[in-house]
Amino acid sequence: MNNSLPPNKEHIDSEMVKMEVNLDDISGELLGYVMDLLFEAGANDVYYTPIYMKKNRPAVQLQLLCSEQKVGTMKEILFKETTTLGVRYYPLSVHRLERRFTKVETKWGPVTVKVGMLEQNAVQKAPEFDECKKIAQQHDVPLKTVYEEVWKTMESST
Amino acid sequence: MNNSLPPNKEHIDSEMVKMEVNLDDISGELLGYVMDLLFEAGANDVYYTPIYMKKNRPAVQLQLLCSEQKVGTMKEILFKETTTLGVRYYPLSVHRLERRFTKVETKWGPVTVKVGMLEQNAVQKAPEFDECKKIAQQHDVPLKTVYEEVWKTMESST
Amino acid sequence: MNNSLPPNKEHIDSEMVKMEVNLDDISGELLGYVMDLLFEAGANDVYYTPIYMKKNRPAVQLQLLCSEQKVGTMKEILFKETTTLGVRYYPLSVHRLERRFTKVETKWGPVTVKVGMLEQNAVQKAPEFDECKKIAQQHDVPLKTVYEEVWKTMESST
Amino acid sequence: MNNSLPPNKEHIDSEMVKMEVNLDDISGELLGYVMDLLFEAGANDVYYTPIYMKKNRPAVQLQLLCSEQKVGTMKEILFKETTTLGVRYYPLSVHRLERRFTKVETKWGPVTVKVGMLEQNAVQKAPEFDECKKIAQQHDVPLKTVYEEVWKTMESST
Amino acid sequence: MNNSLPPNKEHIDSEMVKMEVNLDDISGELLGYVMDLLFEAGANDVYYTPIYMKKNRPAVQLQLLCSEQKVGTMKEILFKETTTLGVRYYPLSVHRLERRFTKVETKWGPVTVKVGMLEQNAVQKAPEFDECKKIAQQHDVPLKTVYEEVWKTMESST
Amino acid sequence: MNNSLPPNKEHIDSEMVKMEVNLDDISGELLGYVMDLLFEAGANDVYYTPIYMKKNRPAVQLQLLCSEQKVGTMKEILFKETTTLGVRYYPLSVHRLERRFTKVETKWGPVTVKVGMLEQNAVQKAPEFDECKKIAQQHDVPLKTVYEEVWKTMESST
Numbered sequence: 001m002n003n004s005l006p007p008n009k010e011h012i013d014s015e016m017v018k019m020e021v022n023l024d025d026i027s028g029e030l031l032g033y034v035m036d037l038l039f040e041a042g043a044n045d046v047y048y049t050p051i052y053m054k055k056n057r058p059a060v061q062l063q064l065l066c067s068e069q070k071v072g073t074m075k076e077i078l079f080k081e082t083t084t085l086g087v088r089y090y091p092l093s094v095h096r097l098e099r100r101f102t103k104v105e106t107k108w109g110p111v112t113v114k115v116g117m118l119e120q121n122a123v124q125k126a127p128e129f130d131e132c133k134k135i136a137q138q139h140d141v142p143l144k145t146v147y148e149e150v151w152k153t154m155e156s157s158t
Numbered sequence: 159m160n161n162s163l164p165p166n167k168e169h170i171d172s173e174m175v176k177m178e179v180n181l182d183d184i185s186g187e188l189l190g191y192v193m194d195l196l197f198e199a200g201a202n203d204v205y206y207t208p209i210y211m212k213k214n215r216p217a218v219q220l221q222l223l224c225s226e227q228k229v230g231t232m233k234e235i236l237f238k239e240t241t242t243l244g245v246r247y248y249p250l251s252v253h254r255l256e257r258r259f260t261k262v263e264t265k266w267g268p269v270t271v272k273v274g275m276l277e278q279n280a281v282q283k284a285p286e287f288d289e290c291k292k293i294a295q296q297h298d299v300p301l302k303t304v305y306e307e308v309w310k311t312m313e314s315s316t
Numbered sequence: 317m318n319n320s321l322p323p324n325k326e327h328i329d330s331e332m333v334k335m336e337v338n339l340d341d342i343s344g345e346l347l348g349y350v351m352d353l354l355f356e357a358g359a360n361d362v363y364y365t366p367i368y369m370k371k372n373r374p375a376v377q378l379q380l381l382c383s384e385q386k387v388g389t390m391k392e393i394l395f396k397e398t399t400t401l402g403v404r405y406y407p408l409s410v411h412r413l414e415r416r417f418t419k420v421e422t423k424w425g426p427v428t429v430k431v432g433m434l435e436q437n438a439v440q441k442a443p444e445f446d447e448c449k450k451i452a453q454q455h456d457v458p459l460k461t462v463y464e465e466v467w468k469t470m471e472s473s474t
Numbered sequence: 475m476n477n478s479l480p481p482n483k484e485h486i487d488s489e490m491v492k493m494e495v496n497l498d499d500i501s502g503e504l505l506g507y508v509m510d511l512l513f514e515a516g517a518n519d520v521y522y523t524p525i526y527m528k529k530n531r532p533a534v535q536l537q538l539l540c541s542e543q544k545v546g547t548m549k550e551i552l553f554k555e556t557t558t559l560g561v562r563y564y565p566l567s568v569h570r571l572e573r574r575f576t577k578v579e580t581k582w583g584p585v586t587v588k589v590g591m592l593e594q595n596a597v598q599k600a601p602e603f604d605e606c607k608k609i610a611q612q613h614d615v616p617l618k619t620v621y622e623e624v625w626k627t628m629e630s631s632t
Numbered sequence: 633m634n635n636s637l638p639p640n641k642e643h644i645d646s647e648m649v650k651m652e653v654n655l656d657d658i659s660g661e662l663l664g665y666v667m668d669l670l671f672e673a674g675a676n677d678v679y680y681t682p683i684y685m686k687k688n689r690p691a692v693q694l695q696l697l698c699s700e701q702k703v704g705t706m707k708e709i710l711f712k713e714t715t716t717l718g719v720r721y722y723p724l725s726v727h728r729l730e731r732r733f734t735k736v737e738t739k740w741g742p743v744t745v746k747v748g749m750l751e752q753n754a755v756q757k758a759p760e761f762d763e764c765k766k767i768a769q770q771h772d773v774p775l776k777t778v779y780e781e782v783w784k785t786m787e788s789s790t
Numbered sequence: 791m792n793n794s795l796p797p798n799k800e801h802i803d804s805e806m807v808k809m810e811v812n813l814d815d816i817s818g819e820l821l822g823y824v825m826d827l828l829f830e831a832g833a834n835d836v837y838y839t840p841i842y843m844k845k846n847r848p849a850v851q852l853q854l855l856c857s858e859q860k861v862g863t864m865k866e867i868l869f870k871e872t873t874t875l876g877v878r879y880y881p882l883s884v885h886r887l888e889r890r891f892t893k894v895e896t897k898w899g900p901v902t903v904k905v906g907m908l909e910q911n912a913v914q915k916a917p918e919f920d921e922c923k924k925i926a927q928q929h930d931v932p933l934k935t936v937y938e939e940v941w942k943t944m945e946s947s948t
Contacts, residue, residue, distance in 0.1 A: 662937075776871060776873070
């Protein structure tokens with residue numbers, strides 16, 4: 001690996017919030033769209049969990065993580081785009097690793113690898129999904145083969 | 159245990175059908191109601207499984223079991239009450255135990271116990287849920303305590 | 317729409333609590349009953365999430381929302397009616413919309429619609445499930461058709 | 475509603491196949507991509523179900539529906555793009571409604587509505603998701619508001 | 633029941649923490665192993681919930697409960713053994729019952745029963761799983777039969 | 791890679807059966823044990839899916855795959871060890887890849903890699919989990935690091 005990009009220091013963020021809504025009166029079709037809106041508006045993460053509610057209703061819990069500054073924006077989207085009459089939330093802390101980015105040269109071209117640093121040690125290495133996907137499509141190879149190639153190349157050069 | 163009721167012989171039923179629909183454009187609220195309709199119309203079982211469909215949609219798979227004779231009835235309910243444009247189904251076999259019913263005398267009164275017989279051996283004993291629930295409510299005791307009492311009484315007398 | 321009932325102001329409730337128990341040694345049969353008890357005792361919401369616990373155990377997480385005043389009552393039900401040896405909980409805030417109720421006249425009679433107001437704007441409109449269900453049963457029409465009719469009538473008159 | 479497009483007759487298709495693979499050694503990241511490939515190659519539906527496998531492994535079941543003619547194509551994608559060593563499958567029948575398409579004129583322009591016909595009766599009406607989504611984005615209105623408007627307009631004109 | 637062992641008083645523990653990570657780029661195979669490591673390192677509980685993340689990814693949420701003192705240890709395992717770049721956590725309270733242990737004499741030998749005491753009342757009785765399992769294996773009887781026998785014996789003697 | 795072991799030819803097995811039972815009256819604790827028994831008795835796979843059944847019951851579907859010869863054995867375990875009164879099943883076909891086994895030499899010693907062959911092409915390569923786990927434990931390295939090392943070594947030598 002070569003070519004380090006500017007780091008993003010390891011830290012504990014104590015100004016994060018988790019928001020939740022339980023939804024039993026909206027279709028999955030609309031929820032797929034709401035996820036996109038929440039990400040575009042700055043949510044750090046958005047995900048769905050299957051739940052069972054009263055009266056035999058299969059339902060969905062929408063959860064999202066955002067900074068305190070985004071609470072108002074997120075609430076507005078949830079109230080306008082879903083069917084909920086209430087949004088609940090609570091604060092939490094997030095310990096984030098320093099993130100570094102390096103490039104790996106594969107036979108199909110360069111791929112960025114995100115490296116997670118815990119107290120100066122590289123504990124995570126994640127090839128960028130979108131770049132691997134583009135290679136898989138352009139070169140008509142299985143995506144898992146692209147990942148395998150990145151692992152091989154990354155390791156040999158470290 | 160005393161008081162055997164007429165048996166229901168152990169057998170293999172080869173005329174059962176499983177039906178399935180995937181639903182991403184209906185709410186859980188409506189699905190809770192549909193389950194009741196299908197049972198009332200004679201489904202042997204109806205249940206929901208959480209699934210994930212395309213375009214990030216959290217969705218629900220409705221599955222039901224019914225006899226071949228009920229296929230038309232079930233399809234009609236599914237088409238009228240859900241949003242599906244297609245219903246899929248396939249045959250399956252069901253090996254059913256002989257069912258016997260006995261009575262157990264608890265301190266709160268009698269409770270029916272359903273007994274499953276595999277080649278003449280009692281392999282299952284299930285206190286009837288609705289009777290236990292009624293006792294729990296009438297006598298203001300935890301439902302699990304009612305079950306425990308039934309187990310104790312049933313075993314002592316066998 | 318006509319006929320507004322008294323409002324229930326938009327507010328942030330900071331005295332709510334979420335309680336959780338993980339359950340791998342109780343049957344679903346008992347859990348269906350426990351949900352009813354918790355609602356009757358004043359829980360704002362109760363729901364189940366499928367989880368996987370140690371030793372290959374498919375299990376269930378029971379979660380409920382209640383006001384701080386109800387914490388003792390909820391704990392008592394959980395300890396008496398489930399098999400848990402511990403109940404965990406934490407505070408959270410809930411932003412609730414103002415709720416107004418209006419009546420819509422359908423060809424089968426009136427249906428109440430709950431309207432959620434965000435800063436004086438109607439962002440949610442939810443026909444009352446139990447009223448729609450009653451119409452569906454009395455008039456032998458699909459429940460989704462009742463909803464469609466309510467939407468049509470509601471919109472035309474607004 | 476006006477403007478009927480050519481119908482697609484109600485029928486029972488007895489040449490459909492369901493395929494399944496259980497996956498505990500691949501990441502969700504790759505599976506999101508595999509779903510797209512299977513749809514592009516002609517699967518009628520593809521969906522994921524959460525399952526629990528041996529050794530405490532949270533895992534995923536991939537299921538797909540395709541015509542008998544597509545079995546070879548689907549298998550090849552599954553073997554090349556996932557980590558499975560086996561693909562299982564079985565035949566099933568699908569009862570499909572006749573599909574008609576009509577146009578509804580909303581204040582933001584026309585929207586196609588797919589109509590499902592059961593023995594000449596319209597039992598399903600589904601506004602096209604992608605058209606509604608485009609309107610929501612272009613006119614900056616909630617997607618659920620677009621659907622409500624389509625329902626209102628559709629019903630008034632029928 | 634006889635033979636009480638030293639009690640473990642009912643109390644509210646306000647120094648517990650819940651940690652969470654969402655994982656879409658790791659296999660279930662690795663996660664089965666991570667659960668064991670977290671328990672060995674002192675987690676009070678560890679469990680997996682199926683979630684759906686962006687880009688159609690079926691994923692897993694790992695949650696764990698631990699004391700404040702264990703936060704550093706748990707984070708280190710999560711960062712080293714999973715693929716996450718961030719770990720989130722928040723404090724919670726746990727109301728724990730007093731735990732007593734008694735012995736029940738079955739026809740296959742003694743079995744420990746854990747008893748949960750709520751304000752001096754026995755509200756939970758749980759036969760120890762590992763002891764029942766050992767009996768089932770050694771005596772070649774169904775595990776459910778061992779539990780039934782323990783219930784019967786326990787109740788008769790109380 | 792070197793050291794090929796005897797192959798296991800690619801083939802379609804048309805004598806497989808899937809069995810299913812829905813369980814709402816048994817605990818997860820017992821189900822964890824039942825999975826082990828079914829594998830020991832020769833099931834090809836056993837897995838659990840979360841389902842929702844009538845009366846608000848969170849429940850579990852047990853599914854297993856076995857050869858036709860094993861149907862009787864599996865049924866007997868299901869009837870004796872679970873609480874079901876019926877077992878349903880249907881035939882399916884499984885297309886299995888040829889399996890080859892090779893050895894990879896890592897710095898911690900050899901690891902077996904299972905290779906899946908589709909028409910003479912290696913489409914799957916899976917390091918043996920149990921061997922990787924043993925190395926992780928003995929050398930106190932993260933399990934994911936062992937996998938990465940196997941990938942690197944495997945690729946360099948092929």
